Amino acid sequence: MKLSGAEIVVETLIEQNVKTIFGYPGGTVLDIYDQLYKKSDRITHVLTAHEQGAAHAADGYARATGEIGVVLATSGPGATNLVTGIATAHLDSVPLLAITGNVANNLIGRDCFQEIDISGVTLPITKHNFIVHNVEDLADTIREAIKIAKSGRPGPVLVDIPKDIQLAKCEFSYKAPVTKDENECAPDEAVKEAARMIAESSRPYIYFGGGAVRAGAGALISELADKIDAVIGCSLMGLSELPTKLDRFLGMQGMHGHYASSKAMAKSDLIICIGVRFSDRSTGDAQKFSAGARKIHVDIDAAEIDKNVKVNLGVSCDISDFLRKLIDVVDYKRNPNWMNKVAKLREQEAEFKVENFLPEQAINVISDIVDDDTEIVTDVGQHQMWTAQFFDFKKKRTWISSGGLGTMGFGMGAAIGSSYGSGRRSVLVTGDGSFGMDLTELATAVTYNVPLTIVVMNNSVLGMVRQLQNLFYNKVYSNTTLDRKTDFVKLAEAFGAKGFRASNEEEFRNVFEEAYKLPGPAVIDLLIDKDELVLPMLKPGGTFDHLILDREDKA
Amino acid sequence: MNKQSYVIAAFVENKSGVLMRVTSMFNRRGFNIDTLTVGETESPEYSRITLTFSGDQDDLHQLVTQLQKLYNVKKVEVISAEIGIRRELLLIKVKNSSETRGDLRDAVDVFKAKIVDYSAEAMCLEVTGDSTKIDNFIDNMKPFGIIEMCRTGIVALERGSESILSK
Numbered sequence: 001m002k003l004s005g006a007e008i009v010v011e012t013l014i015e016q017n018v019k020t021i022f023g024y025p026g027g028t029v030l031d032i033y034d035q036l037y038k039k040s041d042r043i044t045h046v047l048t049a050h051e052q053g054a055a056h057a058a059d060g061y062a063r064a065t066g067e068i069g070v071v072l073a074t075s076g077p078g079a080t081n082l083v084t085g086i087a088t089a090h091l092d093s094v095p096l097l098a099i100t101g102n103v104a105n106n107l108i109g110r111d112c113f114q115e116i117d118i119s120g121v122t123l124p125i126t127k128h129n130f131i132v133h134n135v136e137d138l139a140d141t142i143r144e145a146i147k148i149a150k151s152g153r154p155g156p157v158l159v160d161i162p163k164d165i166q167l168a169k170c171e172f173s174y175k176a177p178v179t180k181d182e183n184e185c186a187p188d189e190a191v192k193e194a195a196r197m198i199a200e201s202s203r204p205y206i207y208f209g210g211g212a213v214r215a216g217a218g219a220l221i222s223e224l225a226d227k228i229d230a231v232i233g234c235s236l237m238g239l240s241e242l243p244t245k246l247d248r249f250l251g252m253q254g255m256h257g258h259y260a261s262s263k264a265m266a267k268s269d270l271i272i273c274i275g276v277r278f279s280d281r282s283t284g285d286a287q288k289f290s291a292g293a294r295k296i297h298v299d300i301d302a303a304e305i306d307k308n309v310k311v312n313l314g315v316s317c318d319i320s321d322f323l324r325k326l327i328d329v330v331d332y333k334r335n336p337n338w339m340n341k342v343a344k345l346r347e348q349e350a351e352f353k354v355e356n357f358l359p360e361q362a363i364n365v366i367s368d369i370v371d372d373d374t375e376i377v378t379d380v381g382q383h384q385m386w387t388a389q390f391f392d393f394k395k396k397r398t399w400i401s402s403g404g405l406g407t408m409g410f411g412m413g414a415a416i417g418s419s420y421g422s423g424r425r426s427v428l429v430t431g432d433g434s435f436g437m438d439l440t441e442l443a444t445a446v447t448y449n450v451p452l453t454i455v456v457m458n459n460s461v462l463g464m465v466r467q468l469q470n471l472f473y474n475k476v477y478s479n480t481t482l483d484r485k486t487d488f489v490k491l492a493e494a495f496g497a498k499g500f501r502a503s504n505e506e507e508f509r510n511v512f513e514e515a516y517k518l519p520g521p522a523v524i525d526l527l528i529d530k531d532e533l534v535l536p537m538l539k540p541g542g543t544f545d546h547l548i549l550d551r552e553d554k555a
Numbered sequence: 556m557n558k559q560s561y562v563i564a565a566f567v568e569n570k571s572g573v574l575m576r577v578t579s580m581f582n583r584r585g586f587n588i589d590t591l592t593v594g595e596t597e598s599p600e601y602s603r604i605t606l607t608f609s610g611d612q613d614d615l616h617q618l619v620t621q622l623q624k625l626y627n628v629k630k631v632e633v634i635s636a637e638i639g640i641r642r643e644l645l646l647i648k649v650k651n652s653s654e655t656r657g658d659l660r661d662a663v664d665v666f667k668a669k670i671v672d673y674s675a676e677a678m679c680l681e682v683t684g685d686s687t688k689i690d691n692f693i694d695n696m697k698p699f700g701i702i703e704m705c706r707t708g709i710v711a712l713e714r715g716s717e718s719i720l721s722k
Contacts, residue, residue, distance in 0.1 A: 123576060124583045128626040131572075148626060303620035306613060 001173070005135045005166040006031035009099065010039050012142045015174050018070050020044045020061065020420050022054040022413075024081075026074020027114060028101030031166040046420065046448060048413065051078050053441040055085020056413025059094050063400045063414070064375050064421035066214075068095045068149055075102045076114030079160075080121065084407060087125040089156040091404025092237060093210055095149040096156035097142075098122075104164035105133060119160050127155035135168035143178050151181040153301040154214060183300060183318035186325050190315040194272070194296050194322075195330040197313060201270035201294070203338040204230035207253065209282075210237030210403070211275015211299055211319055218242045218396060220323035221274060222249075227327060229335045230272070231342050233261035235282045236388055238275075240376075240399035244392045250342070254282040255538045256385040259352060259547065260345040262536070266290055266544035267341065273297040275319050278308035279404065284542045298322045352536070352549055358528050359383070359457060361505040363390035365512055366427060366455070375400055375418040375426040379411035379434030382463035383455075385534040387429045400426075409437030416441060416450050425451035425516070432458040432482060439491065445521040446496040452521040453512070456488055459530040467533050471548065481530075492523035503527040558609050560589065562641060562711045565604040565622055566596070566630040566719050573627045577604060580625060586610070586618055590643075590708030601629065603719075605710050632719050634711045641711040644683045645692065646671070650700035651678045659699060666692045677702055 003011065009032050013021065023045060025033045036045045048054040051073045058069030069089075073082050079100040089096040103112040119129045128148050130141050138161065145157040198204060206225055212218065212234075218241040225232050225248045232242065233253040242249050250261035265271060271293050276282070283289040286308045295311040297304075298319055305314030315322060354360070363386055366376075372394040378384040378401045393399060400418050402410040412435075415428040430438075435456050445452050457463075462480040469477050492499030498518055500511035508526055515522035537548040567573050574593055581588055591606040608618065615633065622631045634641070649659065651674065663670060663680060666688065672679035682692050689706060696704075713719075 119572070120575070123579045301624070303617065303624055305620075306616060310613075 001171070002169050003172040004031065004169050005138050005161065006035045008135070008138050008170075008172050009142065009161065009166070010035040010043060011172060011174075012139045013070060014039065014042050016143065016146055016177050018043065018068070020046060021070040021072055022046045022048055022057040022061070022417060023072030024048060024051045024054055024074070024078060026078045026101065028075040028103060028163045029072060029078075031163070032072065032099075032101065045072075046416070046444070048416070049440040049443045051081035052085055052409065053413035053416070053438060053444065055082045055096075055098065056088065056407075056410050056438075057417030057420070058096055059085060059089045060377065060400055060414030060417030061421040062089070062094050062096055064397060064418035066397065067421070068097055068146055069417065070097045070099070072099045073101075074114065075100060075118070076116045078114075079116055079118035083121060083125070084409070085413070086122055086156045086158065088402050088405045088407045088410060090125045090127070092402065093154050093214060094156065095154035097145055097149055098156060098158040100158065100160050101166070102131070102160050102162045105162045106164070108162065118158065122158050125156070126158050129158035129160065131160045132162070132165050135165050135170045138165060139172060143175065147178040147180065150178075152183065153211070183321070184316065186315065186317045186322035188325070190313065190317075191322065191325045191329055193313050194315075194326055197270060197294055197296060198228050198272075198330050199333070202335050203267065203269040203341070204228055204272060204335070205265050205268035205270070205293075206230050206232045206272045206274065207234065207265060207276060208232070208238045208241065208274040209235040209276035212238055213241045213275070213397065215275060215300075215319040216396065217274065217319050217323055220320055220327065222246060224272075224323055224327050224330070228330055228333055229339065231264055233257070233265055235276055235279065235403070236401065237403040239388055240393040241396055243394050250346075252388055255284070255540070256389065256534050256536065258389065259349040259536050259549070260342065262538070262544045262547065263345050264342050268293050271295045273311070274323070275299055277304050280308075280540070283309060284538050284540075284544060288543045290544075357532070358505065359386040359532060360390045362455065362457070362508050362526055363387055363429070365505065365509045366429070367392035369513055369516055370427055371424070373398060373422070373424060375415070375422055375424070377401070377411055377415040377418055377426055377428045379428070379430040379438070380406045380408045381431045381434055382467065382532070382534050383429050383431045383434075383457040385464075386457075389534075408434040411435070412438035412441035412445070412454075415452055415454070416445055416448075419450050419452055425453065427516075428452060428454045430454065430456055431463060432456055432460065432484070432486075432488075433462045435488075436482075436484075436486075442492065442495040442497055442521065442523070449520040451519060453515045454521065454523045455512070455526055456523060457526050457528050458488065459528045459532065460484070461530045463530070463532070464534070466530070470531070470533070471537070472539075488523055488525035498522040499525065501525045501527070558611055560607055560609050561615050562605065562607050562634040562639060562709055563619065563622075564632045564634055564711060564719055565606070565628055567602050567604055568627040568629065569595070569600050569602040570627060573602070574604070576625055576627060577622070580621055584617065584621055586614070592708045592710055594710070605708070607709050630719050632713075632722065634713060638714050639711050640714060641685050641709050642683055643686055643689050643709050644681065644707045645689045645704065646679060646681055647693065647696055647704040648677055648679045648702040649696050650702060651676055655699050662692070662695050666695070668692065
């Protein structure tokens with residue numbers, strides 16, 4: 001059958017099992033929007049308040065489901081507004097398809113109204129991008145874009161479609177949904193070498209990250225740890241892949257990681273690194289990172305091997321395949337001394353526990369009340385780290401946070417998207433700084449009655465930057481004191497959502513219980529002290545031998 | 556670690572924007588490229604990029620694996636000094652005068668260069684060879700007065716019967 005380019009865009013998305021897309025209309029995507037209207041019984045479009053929110057929503061959708069997230073925007077400012085969202089997905093390896101309109105082919109390069117070279121702009125922050133010059137290539141380009149986004153190490157792909165291509169007609173026939181490229185199998189030699197290194201070790205530590213989440217490798221990691229008597233830690237991106245309370249799991253390591261997890265990593269003699277990229281936030285000084293330990297690094301992306309940290313054995317292959325084979329061949333072993341040492345580290349960690357610490361109490365309340373499969377979404381800052389440290393994760397893919405790019409303003413869009421993806425309620429923990437960047441999406445949440453509970457940890461300051469100024473800039477709080485007069489309860493009501501306020505644990509428990517039961521969005525303004533710190537803390541570029549543990553510690 | 560110069564060949568799709576994708580990656584990852592040439596290959600849908608850069612073994616590994624990740628890059632090969640044939644072409648315009656003409660002609664003979672343009676005031680010379688030869692030739696030309704010059708950067712193939720794709 002002969003279809004227009006705009007029809008082909010929508011039919012191809014439907015063909016590829018895309019159920020929901022997020023976007024914002026404009027001049028160069030009018031034809032696609034016309035088709036979305038006609039086919040709205042087969043594909044849902046969610047109109048956000050800002051294109052950046054749409055990009056984060058598609059990202060949140062993808063993180064919650066593991067499927068591709070799709071965002072649609074017009075040319076020019078519509079397209080450039082996607083940039084932060086695309087970069088966020090790129091840094092966290094999220095499969096995202098961004099479709100943009102552009103001026104007609106014969107006008108490209110003439111600086112037309114709302115013309116921008118979005119392919120050029122997004123070149124360094126996409127896995128790949130396409131400009132479609134012939135309508136005959138359109139359907140296959142979209143299919144290929146989805147395949148690229150999902151295969152190997154996932155990432156964002158952008159398809160830029162000039163207006164004339166959307167109007168032009170050509171033959172279209174349905175094809176099957178694309179399948180991911182097969183990942184490389186684990187080479188036997190490398191598996192054997194890993195088993196040898198494990199046999200020689202007495203203090204093994206398994207360190208996993210976002211790659212393990214993408215591969216769903218939690219169960220295998222836990223099985224391996226049981227067999228070789230290892231402890232487990234993860235990066236920020238690895239959270240929720242294993243239950244927080246799992247016996248061998250010490251929690252997040254890194255800059256604001258758990259004391260026992262970071263220290264055990266520093267004291268181990270073998271680190272088995274699964275789907276990680278050794279971000280500076282995880283390693284501190286990469287040159288001195290766990291210098292005493294041998295390292296095995298398994299990742300789907302060959303370019304990650306030896307990129308930031310030199311390892312003794314680097315393998316680029318399918319993570320799950322490697323773990324399965326390794327569990328088969330590795331010898332069962334016990335490391336009683338190591339387990340004793342780790343137990344001591346855990347005892348020490350318990351000693352640092354601060355009493356009556358409202359951020360921790362609030363996260364514990366959330367952990368108590370929410371269903372196990374509720375998506376926990378954050379923005380970026382202190383609230384993000386507290387949530388990462390204290391939330392009791394029970395189910396996979398329930399942690400949605402911007403790790404690599406650290407995008408303030410990520411949360412609202414991502415929470416809306418994740419709720420669409422999971423079909424369930426999401427909880428967004430944000431701060432007054434971050435919320436100031438994305439609260440406009442509260443309009444979207446209200447319009448679509450998205451089941452979303454928003455907790456704003458409101459300390460009237462940009463807490464994380466203030467903490468850095470406190471520790472490293474002689475308490476000179478340059479431009480981090482917000483002191484805004486925004487009333488978040490009234491603001492919520494103005495948007496059509498419910499608003500609550502709390503300033504202690506008991507109040508918070510009461511309002512959260514109520515807010516969590518509401519069918520639509522609610523905002524809780526949780527007042528916290530402006531001088532609370534995220535601890536422990538690794539000084540940027542430092543080593544895990546010198547963690548800042550309490551506010552008296554000198555950086 | 557020891558820095559040295561590497562020659563790398565990349566077989567890429569012959570499409571607009573591919574060169575930009577490659578150079579954008581170099582820029583973003585902080586690789587310092589010394590020379591870069593692009594040209595047609597035996598098959599019209601592919602181009603061959605030959606580049607040289609200075610770095611250590613780790614830099615080389617990063618550059619190759621990052622190149623391999625690019626969608627339009629089909630094959631990447633490091634051309635080793637032992638089995639690689641590396642050539643560069645130089646066009647150089649030097650001052651010509653009755654006093655220096657003889658010496659210039661001697662240099663042209665020794666370096667197997669060609670005189671491609673000639674006037675009473677200037678000569679344009681063409682010379683091919685590996686980079687050391689080109690460097691030496693330029694050094695020899697300096698006393699005569701170089702008006703302008705242009706070198707292509709290295710192109711390279713491996714010896715033997717195989718191609719980059721068949722390996």
